Amino acid sequence: KKLNIGQFVMITINPEEMLNEATSFNKKITEGFSNLADVGEIGSGVTPHETIYEEDKLKLYHYKSDSSLTTNSVPLLIVYALVNRPYMTDIQENRSTIKGLMETGQDVYLIDWGYADDADQYLTMDDYINGYIDRCVDILRERHNEEKINLLGICQGGTFSLCYSSMHPEKVRNLVTMVTPVDFHTPDNMLSHWVQNIDIDLLVDTQGNISGDLLNGTFLNMKPYELMGKKYLGVIDILDNPDALKNFMRMEQWIFDSPDQAAETFRQFIKDFYQDNKLIKGEVVIGNKAVKLTNLTMPILNIYGEFDHLVPPAASTALKACVGSSDYNEISFPGGHIGIYVSGKAQKTIPPEIGSWLNLR
DSSP states (O other): OEEEETTEEEEOOOHHHHHHHHHHHHHHHHHHHHHHHTOOOOOSOOSOEEEEEEETTEEEEEEOOOGGGOOOOSOEEEEOOSSSOGGGGEEETTEEHHHHHHHTTOOEEEEEOOOOOGGGTTOOHHIIIIIIIHHHHHHHHHHHTOSOEEEEEETHHHHHHHHHHHHOGGGEEEEEEESOOSOTTOTTOHHHHHHTTOOHHHHHHHHSSBOHHHHHHHHHTTSHHIIIIIHHHHGGGGTTOHHHHHHHHHHHHHHTOOOOBOHHHHHHIIIIIIITOHHHHTOOEETTEEOOGGGOOSOEEEEEETTOSSSOHHHHHGGGGTOOOSOEEEEEESSOTTHHHHSHHHHHHHHHHHHHHHHTO
16 A cells, blocks of 8 residues: 655555465466466467468468358458468467358468578569469369459558459459558558668668568567567466467467568569559559559458558558549458457457458449
């Protein structure tokens, strides 16, 4: 208890409370070591799936579902970012965007980019978008006998999906983007501000492929107290809860599972998108094709996080004024860049709304 006496503060300590608190803390630590030892293998994704296509490092997954639950005949292809692993969308049984989409009747596929190595140093955005993505799309078109498929792009994968859909609009029926940057020069885009004065050519010419650990460290330092301090202090409160501890370890595994970036793709993406903001200006050229957002005439659903520190809302909602579609819709989620996939509220709202939107179209 604190008692103000003049300019001084007198603190009285209850020894019994201190003893109980110390005993409880020690009990949590003891149980925590035991629970950590029993965590076992942390999987990368929980929903059963099969690999239907492989090329270089890429694998194309098809998520298995009871055929009676798949009511939408148009397949849905998920394109994730290169900078993290896609199992964030399927992190655990009760927090799986993929499972949520399947429950709405979607036939879900996902591109797993794998881990780039020295052999991939000269892969370009043209290779990723007009090469890998386009071939995966064609496989699904043939497999389902559909002229067009549904496309869901996430973060950088959303930007890739915008580019792909602009260059190949005849193959995309509906386009969904989640936490996707479009205007890379909004005033609140901290990541963009940081990268403006970096000599990307010198970095890439010196390093070759860009270390995933380097990029992950950059992301963590955008919110150092919350992402590198506060959360670890909070672990003490869940050490005696095996399920909560395993869920925490799942997230930690994903956060630090950061693939290296192919040098030439990194060079173009940072220079053209982050430094020069060419996407919103209509100046991006990939291969020999220009990327014009006005070519996006298909229905578009754009989903963003209201508290996203990596892709601020304004960076994403800028899409509305750029596209040629008369059927443009937005969903705002009261959460951040990761919470939009793993929070309980997101699971109840985001996949059902995406599924409902797709089914209507």
